[in-house]
Amino acid sequence: MEQGRAREDVRPYASAGTPLDVRVPEQVRAEQVRGERVRGEQVRDERVRGEHTHSEPPAPRAVQRHSVRGQILDALRTALVGGELAPGEVYSAPALGARFGVSATPVREAMxxxxxxxxxxxxxxRGFRVSERGPRELAELAEVRALIEVPVMLRLARAVPAARWCALRPLADATVAAAAVGDRAAYADSDRAFHGAVLALAGNQQLVAVADDLHRRSQWPLADSRAGHGAELLADASEHxxxxxxLIAQDLTVVRSLVREHFNGADV
Known part of the structure; x- marks a missing residue:
């Protein structure tokens, strides 16, 4: 029984009856074809010139591999946020590669x-098991994010003119649009984009990078993710x-209150 269950746990990207909308296989496959064609032409040119082709790999190969790996990594992150990669389940690189239409190597590198x-x-x-996270880890991430982002937001509220805040309106609207249709993956991207744009006004690239990493980690689903998230997404988007x-009205009292609420009652 244990062996049988172990085999069942090693799943492809999803069951055969659940098609995945990762939107990368054709693009990846096309790039691989283009890469092979370029490498073939380069090898023929080198042979015509009498050059050796075994001393070092041609440059396009390394660039192409990185490009495929990056696309697979983005797709896997989207699948994590959307719950298509379920917490606690084990997935093999060859099975995932078959779903993407690529070899197991870029999948393994992304994983x-x-x-x-x-x-x-x-x-x-066997492969890779999706981490099972609990409420405590999520609360810890929220606390760290609050310690980093809240002081910066309050400082920016006092210094940034209204016109610059107005320029962020499309980003805030995008979070509402994604939340309205319950697209958790799209909401995760728009949510990080909004927060990143706010923090970027501080002019500190390291701050933006660290905050984005923490934000991404906080978006992975909990182990028990059966409950719906539509209402939570809409509430979060409305806070944006x-x-x-x-911020546009430069109402610092309201800004302070909203920032506290947005970061789970952090002590500001």
Whole structure:
């Protein structure tokens, strides 16, 4: 029984009856074809010139591999946020590669990066298990984010003119649009884009990078993710709109209150 269950746990991207909308296989496959054609032409040119072709790999190969790996990594992150990669389940790189229409190598490289980020765990000889996260970890991430972002937001509220806040309106509206249709993956992207744009006004690239990493980690689903998230997404998105309105009006009292609420009652 244990062996049988172990085999069942090693799943492809999803069951055969659940098609995935990762939107990368054709693009990846086309790039691989283009890369092979370019490498073939380069090898023929080198042979015509009498050059050796075995001393070092041609440059397009390295660039192409990085491009495929990056696309697979983005798609896997989207699948994590959307719940298509379920917490606690084990997925093999060859099976995922078959779903994407690529070899197991770029999938394995992308999964290794996700392991560094804490999204998955390496299971020797089987694949990668999606990490199971609980409410405590989510609360800890929210606390760290608050310690970093809240002081910066309050400082910016006092210094940034209204016109610059107005320019962020489309980003806030995008979070509402994604939340309205319950698209968790699209909401995650727009949510990070809004927060990143706000923090970018501080002019500190390291701050933006660190905050974005923490924000991404906080978006991975909990182990028990059966409950719906539509109401939560809409509530969070509405806070973006209200916060932006307060920043444009330079109402520091409202800004302080909304920022506290947005970061789960952080002690500001």
């Amino acid at each position: 290794q990066q996700l392991a560094v980020e804490g999204a998955v765990e390496v299971v020797p000889n 709109i209200a916060l932006l309105d307060a």
